Amino acid sequence: MDEMTRLRELRADAPVPGRADLAPGRRRLTDAIAGRGASRTSAVRAGLGRRLRDWRIASLGAVVAVTAAALVITQVVDTSPPEETAPATVVGDLDLSGPAAVLNRAADHLERQKVPPEPRPDQWIYTRVVDGASENAEAVKELQEAGVDVPPGFSPDRWVPYEDTFAENDTSDTDYRSARESYRIATGLPEAPGALLAELRRIFPTGSGPDGPPEAEDEHSFRVLSVLLESYPIPPDALARIYRAMATVKGVEVTDHLIRDASGREVIAITRDRDEGDTRHEILIDPVGYGYAGERSVVTRTHTVRGDSGAPDVVQKRGDVLMDLARTHAAVVDAKGRKP
Known part of the structure; x- marks a missing residue:
């Protein structure tokens, strides 16, 4: 069972942070500035909303840097599989022996599912996201008392329009896509894993200069897969192709037991160590x-x-969780504010 601990992190002069580490605060602030809704994401693009996140933080200034990079509320990971999370108790003969076993099994399952119709342009995407860091009000209060300018909290519930012409015409962030754009990117991906990954790297290019150093091909591939996966909805047949491609990325592994996410659920963790x-x-x-x-x-x-x-100075210990996001609900609804 994971044990929660609280840790304050101020790292303005640290090496360029990983793009994924910086993303949540950036998305949170950008949504507030743009008026796209009051909830957080990586409440992600449509599912944790659309990831306006490019892991790029410089353009949002010091407040975002403090929020997304400087504040790290950590959780200690239990690296041994607890008895109550044994895979057999959750999903029968779940095979966690390797990423190919898990992801190809997932793809087989998804390919048997019925593909629902594409959402209508007037519909909305509802998501609810648990943020393991922002839920820690005591740690935020501690930072505020230390003089750190921490933006107000955001609701875990979020609604974004399926058709978002404002977002679709905004080319300032190469990772940001509306729910409709992401849906159509996913449905148009090729079958062959190598071609699929190359297409995603083209659509979501790697950083340069102030946006962070360019990524090597496999790290770039894993990142852009995560960018697209946060979208909602993704048809099951498209998700199957994405999973099969993910299994081919060098360095990808699977944790050999189910872990608990920020909401307490038992989930599979597909992992990749960052190159740097x-x-x-x-x-x-x-x-x-x-x-x-x-x-x-x-x-x-x-x-x-x-x-x-x-x-x-702050010591980051092996097993500390720097970002912990759990999407607990995602649905297509007919109006903003409506829940399924």
């Missing part, structure tokens, strides 16, 4: 229906992050 740095990115998948369930960023090596401007 001391963290791994985890994509979380529901072990029964194989839908996207969230994501995490976990410290892989104990190290010290040097403080800046008088801020204390």
